[in-house]
Amino acid sequence: MRQAQDCEPDDPFAQRLRQTYNDLETERRATLAALADLDAAEGDASARPTAQDAGLLDTLPYLTDNLSKAPEQLLRGLFDTTHLAIRLHPDSNDITITIRLPGPNV
Known part of the structure:
Protein backbone atom coordinates (compact mmCIF):
# COMPACT_ATOMS: atom_id res chain seq x y z
CA MET A 1 0.00 0.00 0.00
CA ARG A 2 2.84 2.34 0.81
CA GLN A 3 4.27 1.80 -2.68
CA ALA A 4 0.93 2.77 -4.24
CA GLN A 5 0.69 5.87 -2.03
CA ASP A 6 4.22 7.02 -2.87
CA CYS A 7 4.22 6.39 -6.64
CA GLU A 8 3.24 8.79 -9.39
CA PRO A 9 -0.47 9.02 -10.28
CA ASP A 10 0.18 7.72 -13.80
CA ASP A 11 2.12 4.66 -12.56
CA PRO A 12 0.41 1.50 -13.98
CA PHE A 13 0.53 -0.28 -10.60
CA ALA A 14 -1.14 2.61 -8.83
CA GLN A 15 -3.74 2.95 -11.58
CA ARG A 16 -4.67 -0.75 -11.39
CA LEU A 17 -4.80 -0.63 -7.61
CA ARG A 18 -7.05 2.44 -7.70
CA GLN A 19 -9.29 0.80 -10.31
CA THR A 20 -9.62 -2.33 -8.18
CA TYR A 21 -10.46 -0.21 -5.14
CA ASN A 22 -13.02 1.77 -7.15
CA ASP A 23 -14.59 -1.45 -8.48
CA LEU A 24 -14.86 -2.88 -4.97
CA GLU A 25 -16.34 0.35 -3.65
CA THR A 26 -18.93 0.37 -6.44
CA GLU A 27 -19.83 -3.24 -5.64
CA ARG A 28 -20.06 -2.45 -1.92
CA ARG A 29 -22.41 0.47 -2.54
CA ALA A 30 -24.58 -1.62 -4.88
CA THR A 31 -24.80 -4.37 -2.27
CA LEU A 32 -25.76 -1.90 0.45
CA ALA A 33 -28.41 -0.41 -1.83
CA ALA A 34 -29.80 -3.87 -2.58
CA LEU A 35 -29.94 -4.65 1.13
CA ALA A 36 -31.72 -1.38 1.80
CA ASP A 37 -34.24 -2.23 -0.92
CA LEU A 38 -34.86 -5.62 0.66
CA ASP A 39 -35.33 -4.02 4.07
CA ALA A 40 -37.79 -1.53 2.62
CA ALA A 41 -39.76 -4.14 0.67
CA GLU A 42 -43.27 -4.77 1.79
CA GLY A 43 -43.81 -7.91 3.73
CA ASP A 44 -44.64 -9.34 7.06
CA ALA A 45 -41.92 -8.15 9.45
CA SER A 46 -42.71 -11.08 11.77
CA ALA A 47 -41.62 -13.46 8.99
CA ARG A 48 -38.10 -12.00 8.89
CA PRO A 49 -35.32 -14.06 10.43
CA THR A 50 -34.38 -13.22 13.97
CA ALA A 51 -30.98 -13.36 15.65
CA GLN A 52 -32.03 -16.74 17.06
CA ASP A 53 -32.82 -17.97 13.55
CA ALA A 54 -29.45 -16.73 12.34
CA GLY A 55 -27.82 -18.79 15.10
CA LEU A 56 -28.93 -21.89 13.22
CA LEU A 57 -26.30 -21.08 10.61
Whole structure:
Protein backbone atom coordinates (compact mmCIF):
# COMPACT_ATOMS: atom_id res chain seq x y z
CA MET A 1 0.00 0.00 0.00
CA ARG A 2 2.84 2.34 0.81
CA GLN A 3 4.27 1.80 -2.68
CA ALA A 4 0.93 2.77 -4.24
CA GLN A 5 0.69 5.87 -2.03
CA ASP A 6 4.22 7.02 -2.87
CA CYS A 7 4.22 6.39 -6.64
CA GLU A 8 3.24 8.79 -9.39
CA PRO A 9 -0.47 9.02 -10.28
CA ASP A 10 0.18 7.72 -13.80
CA ASP A 11 2.12 4.66 -12.56
CA PRO A 12 0.41 1.50 -13.98
CA PHE A 13 0.53 -0.28 -10.60
CA ALA A 14 -1.14 2.61 -8.83
CA GLN A 15 -3.74 2.95 -11.58
CA ARG A 16 -4.67 -0.75 -11.39
CA LEU A 17 -4.80 -0.63 -7.61
CA ARG A 18 -7.05 2.44 -7.70
CA GLN A 19 -9.29 0.80 -10.31
CA THR A 20 -9.62 -2.33 -8.18
CA TYR A 21 -10.46 -0.21 -5.14
CA ASN A 22 -13.02 1.77 -7.15
CA ASP A 23 -14.59 -1.45 -8.48
CA LEU A 24 -14.86 -2.88 -4.97
CA GLU A 25 -16.34 0.35 -3.65
CA THR A 26 -18.93 0.37 -6.44
CA GLU A 27 -19.83 -3.24 -5.64
CA ARG A 28 -20.06 -2.45 -1.92
CA ARG A 29 -22.41 0.47 -2.54
CA ALA A 30 -24.58 -1.62 -4.88
CA THR A 31 -24.80 -4.37 -2.27
CA LEU A 32 -25.76 -1.90 0.45
CA ALA A 33 -28.41 -0.41 -1.83
CA ALA A 34 -29.80 -3.87 -2.58
CA LEU A 35 -29.94 -4.65 1.13
CA ALA A 36 -31.72 -1.38 1.80
CA ASP A 37 -34.24 -2.23 -0.92
CA LEU A 38 -34.86 -5.62 0.66
CA ASP A 39 -35.33 -4.02 4.07
CA ALA A 40 -37.79 -1.53 2.62
CA ALA A 41 -39.76 -4.14 0.67
CA GLU A 42 -43.27 -4.77 1.79
CA GLY A 43 -43.81 -7.91 3.73
CA ASP A 44 -44.64 -9.34 7.06
CA ALA A 45 -41.92 -8.15 9.45
CA SER A 46 -42.71 -11.08 11.77
CA ALA A 47 -41.62 -13.46 8.99
CA ARG A 48 -38.10 -12.00 8.89
CA PRO A 49 -35.32 -14.06 10.43
CA THR A 50 -34.38 -13.22 13.97
CA ALA A 51 -30.98 -13.36 15.65
CA GLN A 52 -32.03 -16.74 17.06
CA ASP A 53 -32.82 -17.97 13.55
CA ALA A 54 -29.45 -16.73 12.34
CA GLY A 55 -27.82 -18.79 15.10
CA LEU A 56 -28.93 -21.89 13.22
CA LEU A 57 -26.30 -21.08 10.61
CA ASP A 58 -23.64 -21.80 13.23
CA THR A 59 -24.85 -25.41 13.39
CA LEU A 60 -24.55 -26.08 9.64
CA PRO A 61 -20.95 -27.35 9.81
CA TYR A 62 -22.18 -30.17 12.08
CA LEU A 63 -25.08 -31.16 9.84
CA THR A 64 -23.23 -33.74 7.74
CA ASP A 65 -21.82 -35.52 10.76
CA ASN A 66 -25.14 -35.55 12.60
CA LEU A 67 -27.16 -36.67 9.58
CA SER A 68 -24.78 -39.51 8.84
CA LYS A 69 -25.33 -40.84 12.37
CA ALA A 70 -29.13 -40.44 12.40
CA PRO A 71 -31.34 -43.53 12.20
CA GLU A 72 -32.88 -44.18 8.78
CA GLN A 73 -36.43 -43.81 10.10
CA LEU A 74 -35.71 -40.27 11.36
CA LEU A 75 -33.98 -39.35 8.10
CA ARG A 76 -36.97 -40.55 6.06
CA GLY A 77 -39.28 -38.47 8.25
CA LEU A 78 -37.06 -35.42 7.79
CA PHE A 79 -36.88 -35.86 4.03
CA ASP A 80 -40.65 -36.45 3.75
CA THR A 81 -41.43 -33.39 5.88
CA THR A 82 -39.14 -31.13 3.87
CA HIS A 83 -40.05 -32.67 0.49
CA LEU A 84 -36.36 -33.14 -0.24
CA ALA A 85 -35.63 -33.50 -3.95
CA ILE A 86 -32.19 -34.09 -5.45
CA ARG A 87 -31.89 -33.79 -9.22
CA LEU A 88 -28.73 -34.89 -11.01
CA HIS A 89 -28.09 -32.97 -14.21
CA PRO A 90 -27.08 -35.32 -17.02
CA ASP A 91 -23.68 -34.85 -18.61
CA SER A 92 -22.35 -32.76 -15.74
CA ASN A 93 -21.31 -32.95 -12.13
CA ASP A 94 -24.10 -30.58 -11.11
CA ILE A 95 -27.03 -31.35 -8.87
CA THR A 96 -29.97 -29.30 -7.70
CA ILE A 97 -31.20 -29.80 -4.16
CA THR A 98 -34.58 -28.40 -3.20
CA ILE A 99 -36.54 -28.50 0.02
CA ARG A 100 -39.77 -26.93 1.18
CA LEU A 101 -39.68 -25.97 4.82
CA PRO A 102 -42.83 -26.85 6.72
CA GLY A 103 -45.04 -24.11 8.10
CA PRO A 104 -45.44 -23.34 11.79
CA ASN A 105 -48.32 -25.83 12.20
CA VAL A 106 -46.29 -28.92 11.27
